[in-house]
Amino acid sequence: MLEHSCIKININFSFMHKKIRIIDIAKMAGVSKGTVDRVMHNRGNVSDSARIAIEKVLEKVNYKPNIHVSAISLKSRYKIIVTTPEVSPGAYWESIHNGIRHALEEYENVRVELQVFTYNQYDVYSCRETYEKIAAFEMDALIIGPTFNEETVNLCKKMDEREIPYIFVDSAIEDTSPLAFFSADHYVCGYMMAKLITSIIPDHANIAIFQAVRTGDRSANSTILRKKGFTDYLEKNRCTNLILSIPFSVTAPEDNEMYLSRLFRSQRDIPAIVVLNSRGYFIANYLATNHIKGVKMVCMDLTTANIKALKKGQIDYLIGQEPEYQGFYAMKTLLEYLIFKKTVTKKNYVQLDILTRENIDFYKNFNNIMY
Amino acid sequence: MLEHSCIKININFSFMHKKIRIIDIAKMAGVSKGTVDRVMHNRGNVSDSARIAIEKVLEKVNYKPNIHVSAISLKSRYKIIVTTPEVSPGAYWESIHNGIRHALEEYENVRVELQVFTYNQYDVYSCRETYEKIAAFEMDALIIGPTFNEETVNLCKKMDEREIPYIFVDSAIEDTSPLAFFSADHYVCGYMMAKLITSIIPDHANIAIFQAVRTGDRSANSTILRKKGFTDYLEKNRCTNLILSIPFSVTAPEDNEMYLSRLFRSQRDIPAIVVLNSRGYFIANYLATNHIKGVKMVCMDLTTANIKALKKGQIDYLIGQEPEYQGFYAMKTLLEYLIFKKTVTKKNYVQLDILTRENIDFYKNFNNIMY
DNA sequence: TGTAATTTAGTGCTCGAGCACAGTTGTATA
DNA sequence: TATACAACTGTGCTCGAGCACTAAATTACA
Numbered sequence: 001m002l003e004h005s006c007i008k009i010n011i012n013f014s015f016m017h018k019k020i021r022i023i024d025i026a027k028m029a030g031v032s033k034g035t036v037d038r039v040m041h042n043r044g045n046v047s048d049s050a051r052i053a054i055e056k057v058l059e060k061v062n063y064k065p066n067i068h069v070s071a072i073s074l075k076s077r078y079k080i081i082v083t084t085p086e087v088s089p090g091a092y093w094e095s096i097h098n099g100i101r102h103a104l105e106e107y108e109n110v111r112v113e114l115q116v117f118t119y120n121q122y123d124v125y126s127c128r129e130t131y132e133k134i135a136a137f138e139m140d141a142l143i144i145g146p147t148f149n150e151e152t153v154n155l156c157k158k159m160d161e162r163e164i165p166y167i168f169v170d171s172a173i174e175d176t177s178p179l180a181f182f183s184a185d186h187y188v189c190g191y192m193m194a195k196l197i198t199s200i201i202p203d204h205a206n207i208a209i210f211q212a213v214r215t216g217d218r219s220a221n222s223t224i225l226r227k228k229g230f231t232d233y234l235e236k237n238r239c240t241n242l243i244l245s246i247p248f249s250v251t252a253p254e255d256n257e258m259y260l261s262r263l264f265r266s267q268r269d270i271p272a273i274v275v276l277n278s279r280g281y282f283i284a285n286y287l288a289t290n291h292i293k294g295v296k297m298v299c300m301d302l303t304t305a306n307i308k309a310l311k312k313g314q315i316d317y318l319i320g321q322e323p324e325y326q327g328f329y330a331m332k333t334l335l336e337y338l339i340f341k342k343t344v345t346k347k348n349y350v351q352l353d354i355l356t357r358e359n360i361d362f363y364k365n366f367n368n369i370m371y
Numbered sequence: 372m373l374e375h376s377c378i379k380i381n382i383n384f385s386f387m388h389k390k391i392r393i394i395d396i397a398k399m400a401g402v403s404k405g406t407v408d409r410v411m412h413n414r415g416n417v418s419d420s421a422r423i424a425i426e427k428v429l430e431k432v433n434y435k436p437n438i439h440v441s442a443i444s445l446k447s448r449y450k451i452i453v454t455t456p457e458v459s460p461g462a463y464w465e466s467i468h469n470g471i472r473h474a475l476e477e478y479e480n481v482r483v484e485l486q487v488f489t490y491n492q493y494d495v496y497s498c499r500e501t502y503e504k505i506a507a508f509e510m511d512a513l514i515i516g517p518t519f520n521e522e523t524v525n526l527c528k529k530m531d532e533r534e535i536p537y538i539f540v541d542s543a544i545e546d547t548s549p550l551a552f553f554s555a556d557h558y559v560c561g562y563m564m565a566k567l568i569t570s571i572i573p574d575h576a577n578i579a580i581f582q583a584v585r586t587g588d589r590s591a592n593s594t595i596l597r598k599k600g601f602t603d604y605l606e607k608n609r610c611t612n613l614i615l616s617i618p619f620s621v622t623a624p625e626d627n628e629m630y631l632s633r634l635f636r637s638q639r640d641i642p643a644i645v646v647l648n649s650r651g652y653f654i655a656n657y658l659a660t661n662h663i664k665g666v667k668m669v670c671m672d673l674t675t676a677n678i679k680a681l682k683k684g685q686i687d688y689l690i691g692q693e694p695e696y697q698g699f700y701a702m703k704t705l706l707e708y709l710i711f712k713k714t715v716t717k718k719n720y721v722q723l724d725i726l727t728r729e730n731i732d733f734y735k736n737f738n739n740i741m742y
Numbered sequence: 743t744g745t746a747a748t749t750t751a752g753t754g755c756t757c758g759a760g761c762a763c764a765g766t767t768g769t770a771t772a
Numbered sequence: 773t774a775t776a777c778a779a780c781t782g783t784g785c786t787c788g789a790g791c792a793c794t795a796a797a798t799t800a801c802a
Contacts, residue, residue: 019479021788032752037790045750066479068439069788072757076790108390108437109757185733192729199571339790351733354725358563362556362722392758403782408760416780440758443787447760480787710760 020061028061029053042341076339077111080331083134084145084169085121090304092278092323095365096145096169099327107335115139121147121220122212122250131155141334142166146173147220167334169326171222172347179337182330182348184321186222189300189352190229190276196317196354197272197298198239207272208244208263210283226276226300244270248279260286272296281305284314302355302363311357320353324365391432399432400424413712447710448482451702454505455516455540456492461675463649463694466736467516467540470698478706486510492518492591493583493621502526512705513537517544518591538705540697542593543718550708553701553719555692557593560671560723561600561647567688567725568643568669569610578643579615579634581654597647597671615641619650631657643667652676655685673726673734682728691724695736 022040026033031050038046039054082100087093097116104112117134120126127148134142135158142159144166146152156176159166168181197207209230211223234241246263249255260283264270273283273295280299287295299306302320309315329348336342355363393411397404402421409417410425453471458464468487475483488505491497498519505513506529513530515537517523527547530537539552568578580601582594605612617634620626631654635641644654644666651670655677658666670677673691680686700719707713726734 022790023788033789034752034791035750038751041790043791047750050751066443066788068442069757070790071439072437072443073788073790075756075792188729188733192727195727195729349733351735352730354727354730356563356566356725358559358566359723359725362559362720364722393760394758404759405761405782406780409781412760414761418780421781437758440787441760444758444760446762446786 019066020063022063022065025054025057025061025063028057070340071107072109074107074109074339077113078140078335078338079113079115079138080141080143080334081115081117081134081137081139082143082145083117083119083130084143085147086118092301092303093145095302095323096327099324099329100143100331101327102324103328103331103335106332107339110335110339112335119147124148124151127151135159139164140338141179143330143334144168144178145170149173149221152176165334165337167330169330170323171220171225173221178346180330180333180344180346180348182326182333182350183222184352185349186225187229187232189319189321190226190231191233192229192352192354193226193274193276193298193300193317193319194230194233194239197274197296198234198237198241200296200316201241201272204240204242205271206242206244206269207274208246208270210246210248210273210275210277210279212248212250212277212279220277223276230274230276241272246273246283248277248282256282257286261290264290264292270295272298275299277301278303278306280315280318281309284309284312288312288314302353302365307360310355310360313357316356318355318360320351320355320363322350322353325350390437391434393434393436396425396428396432396434399428441711442478443480445478445480445710448484449511449706449709450484450486450509451512451514451705452486452488452505452508452510453514453516454488454490454501455514456518457489463672463674464516466694467698470695470700471514471702472698473695474699474702474706477703478710481706481710483706490518495519495522498522506530510535511709512550514701514705515539515549516541520544520592523547536705536708538701540701541694542591542596544592549717551701551704551715551717551719553697553704553721554593555723556720557596558600558603560690560692561597561602562604563600563723563725564597564645564647564669564671564688564690565601565604565610568645568667569605569608569612571667571687572612572643575611575613576642577613577615577640578645579617579641581617581619581644581646581648581650583619583621583648583650591648594647601645601647612643617644617654619648619653627653628657632661635661635663641666643669646670648672649674649677651686651689652680655680655683659683659685673724673736678731681726681731684728687727689726689731691722691726691734693721693724696721 022036023033026036029036029050030053035046035050036054038044039051082097084093084096087097104114115137117130119130128151131151131154135155142164144152144155146168152173153175156166156173156178160177165179168178168183171183171186172178172181201207209227211227231243233239234243244263247259271294275283275297278301280297281303284297297315298317298319299315300319300321302318306315306318310318333344337344353363393407394404397407400407400421401424406417406421407425409415410422453468455464455467458468475485486508488501490501499522502522502525506526513535515523515526517539523544524546527537527544527549531548536550539549539554542554542557543549543552572578580598582598602614604610605614615634618630642665646654646668649672651668652674655668668686669688669690670686671690671692673689677686677689681689704715708715724734
């Protein structure tokens, strides 16, 4: 008979797990719990002797406040502004807003007055005007879902002057000093998309990239980075695929079908399309209605429309960037910074989920995880 | 100038968000909060008239208990047993145990006496003996990480007789009636692995499968399902790849290198290896030390060793099955069932994460998500 | 040295669900 | 009608962090 083990571990939480409370620290330091609280939250009005005694105890013990009790006993009031591109149902930005809302629900005792300002992400003038309005407002903090570089830098400068903390979601902007950002690594994202698309098409096959055209001839920050990652992968791996660009107009959507049909007329063989924004479903639908088959597709974002196309087999790989998680942690981080003066991790890169028609049914967005 | 919008939404939580408390329901129904509590937790000792009045109010309002308050005001005591294959550091089962522990931390006020029994997953006798010990114990509930079908069915029968609820993690066993299970859909998992491996190798290329040999000639439940999914994919898509089996012995590990070298001697061209258990790193290391290059690999589980091999580029795709999530929700579900008599969703399939060397650095296991 | 101003420390209330215990009905039986 | 016993219901305490309010100690200054 073989050797075998049978480990028996007794974890009796009533004995072990003696969790340290604020009052325990107070007793150890020979002060009252009020004083401990003042030291831990930097509220001042504490003598040096008391402060040092408490700090010594804090070094020794590993105090972790009971988050549940914290959440119910808060009484603060804050005014927070959120600005992002416009929100449409089932789409990317809605998920970010959902995440933000969930964070507020977690701290339901905190009175937060939330103001949401949206702008047209394809129109720099809309963004500029919205940002000007925001700059004039009173607030305790700001969450920014940025698109245009220059405008965002300007807004951030004003916030810096007024010493108002701000956090980025979706992507971070250079030359600003945010409290933190929550975003995907867009460069790696593009790099990975290149790897995925080239793995499922023949060498030297053509690849078309679908890209939005913006007012003022400027692309969104994230798209630029993704494209850089994409081309860098091809270069690094000595891929000789021909890259075609498909323009995509938001202001004149009637032109888009034309762009596509022009492409498919001029190029006989387009075995692969990569969409660096969340409009993958648009091309998937075009291909389906025009009975164009055998085109491999790698697209971004788990929007309702994209998921549908993935399940139908029109899209091969869909990349998710956890928008609910981004929104949730942006707001959570902000609140904990404002309330508890908690130290903040500045750079926060979210997961890049790879979804296929096989594993999409098991995908849990952050909503499911939380409740 | 283009049209653009600037939506301003005021979400003032002090006005809106009037959250309904237990005492509000009591007032509406004209009873005391104690009675409402009794109705909601099915504790009995309530007159029909009071019960009906409260149930009517509950239908109208959308009451959600404040989870934070719930967590701090519990006073129950429970004895729970966990049985899984042996745990080794950085490996699959450790993650499941971590998840279980985290759930206990979330309900730190509940006094849980936890007993862990592990068995050798490659030795049916070890399992049998461990299960016999467990069957004799007193407990309020049981969490099972099963391997052997027959033995598990026997244990479950005894639990059914004693009316002790049990939950499966990792995989569910047929002919049992668990309270719930948390596992990946192993069939789909194998199916997806077949899709991934065939997408990165030439048609008709050979594929080797690495499989453990068990005492009593029986494979683990999950591995059987994965293999079924794997072969079904190949059949369905008319793949003509030749499938080779590599045996893998745990009892005589010195034989494994021999098995591998024998394979690579007999077959000149093995461009792909699929590992349906979490030992992918073992083959990756063999290939590396023997300077065998160009072999594509798809493996299971985000163990420390596998992640290392993925980052080095030895493994191409690694499939994760959220072990922390499984453990966490198994214990959480159990506690909420015992304490609150909460209704339980029986079938719970976890996410199948696809990891590559590009997105592995951003992967958050459940530990990170929670804290 | 006495009084006001200021700093520092401590006490006690808040949040809401859970739950033990006391208190109040109603019904049955001597 | 008195008493026992059940069935039911309401009251009040618990958990621990936050924070307001009060009390005490210290300093400032006439």
